[in-house]
Amino acid sequence: MRRVVTMLVCGAVLWAGAPSAAGGAEGPRAPERFVALAEVAPGVLEDIRYAGAHNFVGEPVDGYQEGVCLLTRDAARALARVQRAATARGYTLKVYDCYRPQRAVDRFVAWARDAHDTRMKAEFYPRVAKDRLFAEGYIAERSGHSRGSTVDVTLVRLPVVPARPYLPGEPLVPCYAPRGLRFPDASVDMGTGYDCFDRLAHTLSPHVTPRQRASRLLLRELMADGGFVNLPEEWWHFTYRDEPYPGRVFDFPVARASLRR
Structure with missing residues (x-):
């Protein structure tokens, strides 16, 4: 889906690691300009779907060692500004995905x-044949997330009502079903769930209700004011306009240990 890859990049995958003094190979590490979002914007909720089983693959995805949001410092600071603006409007942000290693994108390609x-x-692509995922742009071999300044995000009303955990194997409901039938993740009703491989997920889809459209436009407005650009095919997908690594692709694991201290 286009969320798996928003923009193709021409740079090679960058491995930010080096052999250790003991002669072994150290795992790839993040550049110094990467941070954990929680250190910059602790109020933002994190529901990193690819670290668990509630995603279109149905299991934790390669490279997601922890359910933590990692971003470039520039994008994290910008998101903190968005969070302050959202809070003033009675909402908090919730992120579903942030930095994504190239190995995770490779896993998506193999899965597709x-x-x-x-x-x-039944939940994520009920109206799309799996052999059409590449042709229709839902899956590709590069992702803007791998540059570290793209986030998948939604709004949650304050005060936050905790969402129940996903139970692997539970009955699946189409991602475009009415909110009361979809998986309850405590977010505002955007007309579809996250990662919905469907045209109804287009930000300006004419087939959502006026209230759902208004919620999407509010999210887009808040993110735009913070310097983020929406991917029109996915209401949840935003890239920081002044991203520091526009031509790079990284592959260090999603884990706090990947950060340089």
Whole structure:
């Protein structure tokens, strides 16, 4: 889906690691300009879907060692400004995905080519044949998330009502079903759930209700004021306009240990 990759990049994958003094290979590390979002904007909720089983693959994705949001410092500071503006309007932000390693994107590509694995189809792509995921732009080999300044985000009303955990194997409901039937993740009603491979997820889809459209436009307004640009095909997908690594792709794991202290 386009969220798996928003913009193709021409740079090679950058491995930010080096051999250790003991002669072994140290795991790839993040550049110094990466931070944990929680250190910059602690009020933002984090529901990192690819670190668990509630995603279109149906299991934790390669490279997600922790359910933590990592971003470039520039994007994290910008998101903190958005969070302050959202709070003033009676909302908090919640992120579903932030930095994404290239190995995770590679996993998505391999999954999309496996015609037999359709275990999560009923929720995430009920109206799209799996062999059409590449042709229709839902899956690609590069992702803007791998540059570290793209976030998948929604709004949650204050005060926050805790969402129940996803139970692997529970009955799946289409991502475009009415809010009362979809998986309850405590976010405002945007007309679809997160990662919905469907045209109804387009930010300006004419087929959502006026209230759902207004919620999408509020999110887009808040993010735009903070310097983020929306991907029109996904209401949740935003890239920081002044991203510091526009031509780079990283592959260090999603884990606090990847950060340089």
